[in-house]
Amino acid sequence: MMINASAAVLRAKDGPHAVEEVTLDAPGEDQIVVRIAAAGFCHSDVLPRAAEFPVGPPVITGHEGAGVVEWRGSDVSGIEVGDHVVLSFASCATCQECAGRHPAYCETFTERNLFGRSAAGGSGATDAAGEPVMARWFGQSSFATKAVVDANNAVVVDRDLPLDVLAPLGCGMITGAGSVLNVLQVQPGTSIAIFGTGSVGLAALLAAKAAGAESIIAVDLHPSRLDLAAELGATATVLGGDKDVVEQIRKHTGRGAHYSFDTTGVPAVILSAIQCLRARGTCALVGVQTGDVVLDGNVLLGKQLGSVVEGDADPRTFIPHLIKLWRDGRFPFDRLIEKYPFAAINEAERASLEGRTVKPVLVMD
Ligand SMILES: NC(=O)c1ccc[n+]([C@@H]2O[C@H](COP(=O)([O-])OP(=O)(O)OC[C@H]3O[C@@H](n4cnc5c(N)ncnc54)[C@H](O)[C@@H]3O)[C@@H](O)[C@H]2O)c1
Ligand SMILES: [Zn+2]
Ligand SMILES: [Zn+2]
Structure with a gap:
């Protein structure tokens, strides 16, 4: 399966994100393909810019994605094509911490969220020249129009809710x-x-x-x-x-x-x-x-x-809990959000780092 996407690729630690066409690696049978509607900018998205940080360019960051499921693998249950999902961090679902519902302390958290490989074992994407681009950031790399995600780190939400508001729930809010x-x-x-x-x-x-x-x-x-x-x-x-x-x-x-x-x-x-x-x-x-x-x-x-x-949260129960609090008027996190078109990602990053915008949300469509 060929999945073409527009993605914001960081090509130098001190350079801008450049929106380019990439091809995402084919998903596995326990994964879904999500058309990203919006993605929040979290301060952790600047980590690959740090000199000593082991994940470097070329990389697609973004780990507060929300969107619509376009495809699901045959081993996925509980998620259907067309479902709206909020994406959160990756975890294995089976280690002792995951089984005890503390997936933020998953034994493989670091590997999965920072150094993850695609189902076929690759970096997750290739650019127009066929060169590898790291696209497994927090199991999603959602500064892109599409993402391949483990079903396990997607949370299905009601279709009447605005995805460009829900996106930051996946990391900053939890x-x-x-x-x-x-x-x-x-x-x-x-x-x-x-x-x-x-x-x-x-x-x-x-x-x-x-x-x-x-x-x-x-x-x-x-x-x-x-x-x-x-x-x-x-x-x-x-x-x-x-x-x-x-x-x-x-x-x-x-x-x-x-x-x-x-x-x-x-x-x-x-x-x-x-x-x-x-x-x-x-x-x-x-x-x-x-x-x-x-x-x-x-x-x-x-x-x-x-x-x-990650707030020691289990996203599959805590994100619905926060959505309920929000709907009840008791967690008005939408007040923190300012929306930016996807193409303005560099401006959104600057606005966050300079303290002008609390939570930039990039809107893909
Ligand atoms: N542990 C986790 O799971 C987890 C998850 C998300 C983010 N983070 C990290 O949490 C941090 C905050 O993320 P964010 O998205 O809210 O970032 P942010 O940039 O929006 O907020 C940080 C705030 O700290 C303030 N600040 C900086 N120095 C200060 C000082 N000396 N005194 C008082 N205030 C000061 C800044 O003005 C800014 O408002 C980042 O380091 C991020 O990488 C950790
Ligand atoms: Zn685990
Ligand atoms: Zn984050």
Whole structure:
């Protein structure tokens, strides 16, 4: 089977994405072919640009795709041609973590999501010259008009819902909301400090509000993002550059916050996220860490610290849960989205990195 697609190929670590024609490798019998309608831009999509990152150009990124099923393999059950699907990360479905419904900790998570091979064992796509292009990013490479995906990482959604709104559920929204609801398990009447109010941090904020948190303190470098955080439910905002971030959070929370959440990955910020906790408080980390964090003997006293992958969510149950919360008006993540035509992918990436757009969503058709 020949699957031709237009895809945004990153050809140099510091170059633009160029939309080109590619041929995707034929799918396996446990896979589906999806016509991508929209794909969100997540900060993790810039990882292949980092000098030390092992996946490099030429690569098609994108891991918050949503679209319509065009073909299904004979081993696929529960998904039909014509179904609307939201794509999430890849997992094996059979290892101990997957069987225990913690697919974000799948024993093969790294291989499948970063170094995945196509059913035939190839890179996933070839370009017009017949050269290989990596097209298995998070099992989807959805900055393209089509994607070959394991049935296992597609979630069927109601056909009356807008795919260009649902797309970011696949990573950013489950990461923020899952960290708050599945891992921190934020309780009503408590306090949480959220460091970094980009898409993951604001998803966490919306989930904390839905969970009944009483104090939600948002910390960011961009005043515009703090304004949005306040509109969406932050009870206090703190500029990340301030010298006394921890003191300000303590002032807003009495003895310190019950929970904290870091999406920045900046060592000094992670330290603040631990310091601002009260005794027996819990800190969850999701940002890609940019350096080592040094913890002195007292800073963790009586506190818990852990890092979280994909909100420890099982997409097949958690994405429908978030859609229900959204429909009930309790998780208005559509407020974070700004739509861009697919051809404007480079502008969308810049707008995200410069803090102008929280969640760019590329619209393919
Ligand atoms: N662990 C996971 O499963 C997972 C999943 C998705 C994303 N991520 C990672 O999470 C991070 C956040 O992703 P995102 O899409 O929300 O990115 P984003 O760029 O939209 O948000 C990051 C925010 O952090 C703020 N920030 C940076 N430095 C700061 C500082 N010193 N003080 C306060 N705020 C600061 C930025 O202004 C920005 O608003 C990225 O590192 C991404 O790769 C991890
Ligand atoms: Zn697994
Ligand atoms: Zn992501």
